[in-house]
Amino acid sequence: MTAGPPLLLAALCLVSGAAFGRRNPRLWLALTLGAMAAAFAAALLVGVGAADWEWRSSLAPGGEPVHVRLDGLSALFLALLCVVGGAAAVFSRGYWADAGHPGSAPANRMWMSLLLAAMGFVLLASNGLHFLIGWELFTVSAYFLITLEREHRAVRAAGWLYLAASHAGTLCLFAFFAALSVRTGSWDLGPLRERADLAPLFWLALFGFGVKGGMFPLHAWLPSAHANAPSHVSALMSGVAINMGLYGILRFSGWLPVPAGAGWAVIGIGAAGALLGIALAFVQTDLKRLLAYCSVENVGVILIGLGGALLGVTHGDEPWAELALAGALLHVWNHGLSKALLFFGAGSVLHATGKREMTQMGGLWRAMPWTAGLFAFGALAISGLPPLNGFVGEWLVYLGLLNAAASRGSAVWAVIPAVIVLGMAGALALATFVKAGATVFLGAPRTRAAQDARECGPLMAAPMLALAGACAAIGLAPVLFWRPLERAAGSWHPQWVDSGAPAPLAALGAAHVAMAVAGFAAAAFLWRKVRVNGVRRAPTWDCGYATPTARMQYSGGSFSGIAMGWFAGILAPERTRHRPHGPFPVRASWLERVPDTVLERVMAPAGGAVMRVSSATRRLQHGRLQFYIVYLLCGLTVVALLTWIGAGQ
Amino acid sequence: MNSTLNLLIGMAMGLNLLALGGSRVPQVIRAVAVQGIVLGVLPLLLEHDFGWLVALVAVITVMVKGFLIPGLLNRAMRAAKIEREIDPFIGFVPSLLLGAGGTIAAVAGARMLPLLPEHAGTLLVPGALASIFTGFILLIGRAKAISQVCGYLILENGIYLFGLLLIRSTPLLVESGILLDLTVGVFVIGIIVDRIQRAFDSLDTRKLTVLRE
Numbered sequence: 001m002t003a004g005p006p007l008l009l010a011a012l013c014l015v016s017g018a019a020f021g022r023r024n025p026r027l028w029l030a031l032t033l034g035a036m037a038a039a040f041a042a043a044l045l046v047g048v049g050a051a052d053w054e055w056r057s058s059l060a061p062g063g064e065p066v067h068v069r070l071d072g073l074s075a076l077f078l079a080l081l082c083v084v085g086g087a088a089a090v091f092s093r094g095y096w097a098d099a100g101h102p103g104s105a106p107a108n109r110m111w112m113s114l115l116l117a118a119m120g121f122v123l124l125a126s127n128g129l130h131f132l133i134g135w136e137l138f139t140v141s142a143y144f145l146i147t148l149e150r151e152h153r154a155v156r157a158a159g160w161l162y163l164a165a166s167h168a169g170t171l172c173l174f175a176f177f178a179a180l181s182v183r184t185g186s187w188d189l190g191p192l193r194e195r196a197d198l199a200p201l202f203w204l205a206l207f208g209f210g211v212k213g214g215m216f217p218l219h220a221w222l223p224s225a226h227a228n229a230p231s232h233v234s235a236l237m238s239g240v241a242i243n244m245g246l247y248g249i250l251r252f253s254g255w256l257p258v259p260a261g262a263g264w265a266v267i268g269i270g271a272a273g274a275l276l277g278i279a280l281a282f283v284q285t286d287l288k289r290l291l292a293y294c295s296v297e298n299v300g301v302i303l304i305g306l307g308g309a310l311l312g313v314t315h316g317d318e319p320w321a322e323l324a325l326a327g328a329l330l331h332v333w334n335h336g337l338s339k340a341l342l343f344f345g346a347g348s349v350l351h352a353t354g355k356r357e358m359t360q361m362g363g364l365w366r367a368m369p370w371t372a373g374l375f376a377f378g379a380l381a382i383s384g385l386p387p388l389n390g391f392v393g394e395w396l397v398y399l400g401l402l403n404a405a406a407s408r409g410s411a412v413w414a415v416i417p418a419v420i421v422l423g424m425a426g427a428l429a430l431a432t433f434v435k436a437g438a439t440v441f442l443g444a445p446r447t448r449a450a451q452d453a454r455e456c457g458p459l460m461a462a463p464m465l466a467l468a469g470a471c472a473a474i475g476l477a478p479v480l481f482w483r484p485l486e487r488a489a490g491s492w493h494p495q496w497v498d499s500g501a502p503a504p505l506a507a508l509g510a511a512h513v514a515m516a517v518a519g520f521a522a523a524a525f526l527w528r529k530v531r532v533n534g535v536r537r538a539p540t541w542d543c544g545y546a547t548p549t550a551r552m553q554y555s556g557g558s559f560s561g562i563a564m565g566w567f568a569g570i571l572a573p574e575r576t577r578h579r580p581h582g583p584f585p586v587r588a589s590w591l592e593r594v595p596d597t598v599l600e601r602v603m604a605p606a607g608g609a610v611m612r613v614s615s616a617t618r619r620l621q622h623g624r625l626q627f628y629i630v631y632l633l634c635g636l637t638v639v640a641l642l643t644w645i646g647a648g649q
Numbered sequence: 650m651n652s653t654l655n656l657l658i659g660m661a662m663g664l665n666l667l668a669l670g671g672s673r674v675p676q677v678i679r680a681v682a683v684q685g686i687v688l689g690v691l692p693l694l695l696e697h698d699f700g701w702l703v704a705l706v707a708v709i710t711v712m713v714k715g716f717l718i719p720g721l722l723n724r725a726m727r728a729a730k731i732e733r734e735i736d737p738f739i740g741f742v743p744s745l746l747l748g749a750g751g752t753i754a755a756v757a758g759a760r761m762l763p764l765l766p767e768h769a770g771t772l773l774v775p776g777a778l779a780s781i782f783t784g785f786i787l788l789i790g791r792a793k794a795i796s797q798v799c800g801y802l803i804l805e806n807g808i809y810l811f812g813l814l815l816i817r818s819t820p821l822l823v824e825s826g827i828l829l830d831l832t833v834g835v836f837v838i839g840i841i842v843d844r845i846q847r848a849f850d851s852l853d854t855r856k857l858t859v860l861r862e
Contacts (some may be wrong), residue, residue, distance in 0.1 A: 626788070626789045626792075629785065
């Protein structure tokens with residue numbers, strides 16, 4: 001059996017879901033889940049099997065023959081798309097139900113089907129023109145999903161920023177594919193590793209795909225778009241859509257030759273993104289913005305792995321390069337799964353309280369034990385703690401980079417700083433999620449809304465459970481997942497086919513199982529003890545005060561205060577403070593806001609300057625005929641002078 | 650023959666200044682008409698073998714530029730009831746001074762241009778440059794549409810003078826085509842002037858700025 005029929009089935013399901021799903025939510029869910037299952041089967045066939053799937057047709061929409069292919073690399077991304085896409089579809093049935101959102105729920109269903117279809121098509125397309133068409137469809141349908149609640153001003157602004165940034169990237173991609181087709185003489189895509197003259201095109205691809213991939217410092221659109229979108233869309237965007245950008249970078253760094261400096265640049269960008277992304281995440285007070293900045297960090301980690309692989313390949317085919325690449329690829333999966341899980345958790349909290357500000361939550365674990373538990377699970381996974389999946393991916397990257405350091409090549413100068421940054425980012429990620437979890441779920445409720453929160457329904461809990469299960473599976477049995485990684489690495493670099501799982505991976509799996517068993521045993525023991533002895537309940541944060549209130553708790557800002565001090569030079573927090581004065585102070589306040597450095601310090605002033613120049617230019621068009629004739633006269637005089645000077649030479 | 654030619658072109662340059670200094674619209678139209686007649690005669694002087702075609706074109710030029718177009722303009726002026734150019738962008742004395750400066754600059758500048766020997770002694774090039782410059786001053790400096798049409802006509806006369814330099818290589822047919830264009834253009838402008846007058850109760854082009862979008 002080939003991958004063709006299930007893919008065709010998936011496409012048919014998605015298109016009919018877009019067409020008929022507006023009226024009938026159950027039919028839509030069935031069609032979407034069917035499509036995801038079929039596409040997952042196709043991805044599995046290619047990702048675990050031995051042969052790639054390729055199909056050419058004489059049909060030529062837009063003047064180019066249809067050419068689709070599914071190889072190891074695209075199968076890896078397609079499978080992740082199916083898992084997260086299916087989970088998001090189920091979650092949106094509970095989270096964005098017709099009862100609560102009668103206006104936008106039908107639109108949500110249609111655009112979600114189109115988004116999934118477009119992303120799937122981008123992964124399959126093997127023709128530059130069709131790739132661009134799919135890419136544009138993907139961008140636009142994601143825009144409509146982000147702006148489902150477009151009656152809010154912030155949502156419109158976020159959507160607009162997303163659209164503008166995406167099109168800046170797409171412009172680069174147009175240049176990239178056009179230059180590629182001019183130099184190769186056709187729009188057809190495929191491995192062209194021996195054409196050394198194509199190497200400079202890598203920079204265009206890195207920029208164009210990097211914007212969509214949330215690569216630092218092109219991530220400026222990402223926090224507001226992810227924070228303002230409905231949570232299932234945030235999960236899709238963060239778990240899958242970002243990966244489309246990474247897929248583009250991986251795809252074309254594998255198919256085309258790369259310039260000599262590519263590895264250094266990618267590893268440097270990745271390290272900067274990992275450190276600053278997590279530093280920015282740590283100081284956020286909006287739960288979804290925090291998660292969005294955490295995505296910037298994870299993209300940085302993936303790019304560190306990719307940069308290590310590029311360095312290894314350009315410095316003479318080092319064996320550790322494959323480990324770094326496999327780590328990056330696995331981290332794509334880990335980040336997609338656990339970030340979708342965390343966004344679902346944030347969505348569940350938002351659904352229950354109506355708030356995104358962490359300072360207005362607190363004590364939610366009592367009301368929402370499932371959400372709290374699953375959020376904590378996702379946080380453990382994404383912080384890279386054993387025995388979960390995040391650790392396996394980061395461990396592979398570490399293994400690759402440390403082998404590189406041991407090999408004493410010139411790559412050491414990039415690799416050792418990257419390892420240090422990776423370690424720092426991991427520690428900060430853990431601190432970030434301790435802060436988020438503690439502020440949101442622990443302590444006492446800070447507002448009425450947090451007090452009245454209710455647990456989410458089964459339609460929202462089930463996808464979270466499924467994703468958590470996938471995270472645990474990768475963590476406990478990483479050897480099972482080596483084959484697709486090997487296939488993907490093989491289609492990135494053809495010499496790496498069938499290299500076999502690295503020996504320590506099995507040992508790591510065994511250690512993880514042992515840790516999990518020990519953890520369960522400890523939990524069961526504690527549970528028993530609690531059941532036997534009972535629990536004495538007391539107000540949280542009592543601290544010996546006569547009348548403690550919820551406002552006396554540590555806030556998120558108290559957690560992140562120290563790190564804010566470390567990074568104050570880059571984060572440049574804006575503080576408004578009114579200190580208490582006198583023995584009976586009346587008012588005192590402390591407001592802290594951390595702007596997005598890139599957006600507000602670099603892009604906004606640059607955009608403002610462009611706007612000022614443009615409106616100054618527009619003043620030239622005032623409608624006075626006489627002055628238009630003056631322009632004409634000046635232009636003629638300049639042309640005459642130029643001609644005269646030209647004739648004189 | 651060159652002296653007659655220079656005399657006529659000198660007259661045209663004088664008429665330029667008259668058009669610049671005149672505040673009354675009929676006076677400007679008359680200056681343009683006389684300039685058209687003077688320039689219309691020039692091909693007869695430049696062409697050595699007197700063909701009937703040259704004569705025909707000269708006659709037509711004189712008729713159109715000297716009588717038909719001024720007649721059309723006079724009609725438009727009467728229809729719009731405009732006698733005087735009030736409050737121009739560039740005042741009459743400044744425009745006169747500008748025009749005089751431009752004429753002097755044209756005469757001086759033409760010496761620096763690499764001209765054919767048979768044109769070097771004539772005022773053809775300076776006259777053409779001065780007329781074009783005058784036309785621009787009128788187009789830029791006047792607010793009423795009719796005065797601007799006059800500026801446009803003087804500008805065209807300057808281009809026509811340049812065209813005479815090439816009289817041996819350009820067939821007169823081309824010249825007559827340009828003439829036809831010009832007539833139609835003025836005709837259309839005459840109609841537009843009438844419409845503007847009816848729509849806005851004024852011929853002040855400054856009031857048309859709202860139409861820029």
